Amino acid sequence: MNKELREFRRLERVCLEQAALSTMDLARSGLLKVADDCRMAAEAIEAQAPRRSFASAVQALKLALTATRASNRH
Incomplete structure (x- = not known):
């Protein structure tokens, strides 16, 4: 994803320079x-990044809570 973001930003810059x-x-x-269009694509990629990291954090929290509950039962 980071590679795509950099490429869209690079293409945007090149198009602006050529224009x-x-x-x-x-x-x-x-x-x-x-x-x-390149700017909008880059912004869409940037907008997805926080959601993914937030979802990962929620998943990690769920796993941690599940592990804690399981260890408390034994």
Whole structure:
């Protein structure tokens, strides 16, 4: 996931740089749209990261509580 995030950010940056250099309106517009799509994809990846870490933390807590209950029974 981190690799995908870096790649989308890199593509966004390249598209923005190329758009700034472009002399044709159609090319500039297309590059800006692609840069925007890359930005949205990167933001979507970033938004998923906290949920995954939170879900992992909840799962670890459940396992810890289950282990504690099991050890208390013996």
